[in-house]
Amino acid sequence: MAAIRDQAFWRRNFHPGDPSHITEEMKRSPQYLEAMDSLNLLKDTVTLIVVSLDHFATEQKPTVVQNN
Numbered sequence: 001m002a003a004i005r006d007q008a009f010w011r012r013n014f015h016p017g018d019p020s021h022i023t024e025e026m027k028r029s030p031q032y033l034e035a036m037d038s039l040n041l042l043k044d045t046v047t048l049i050v051v052s053l054d055h056f057a058t059e060q061k062p063t064v065v066q067n068n
Contacts, residue, residue, distance in 0.1 A: 026032055
């Protein structure tokens with residue numbers, strides 16, 4: 001999300017005359033708000049998965065295989 005926001009800010013500063021494609025009215029619509037809630041839930045879910053995988057990976061100890 002931060003990368004998308006940074007790109008939008010860069011674009012707005014580089015091309016200040018460009019119109020906004022998502023108007024303030026659109027941002028207040030139930031569909032937009034629902035979509036943003038879904039994206040935030042997805043972001044939270046992916047973050048939780050990444051943190052869990054990182055925790056799992058750091059807790060695992062390497063197994064030594066011995067040839068007999």
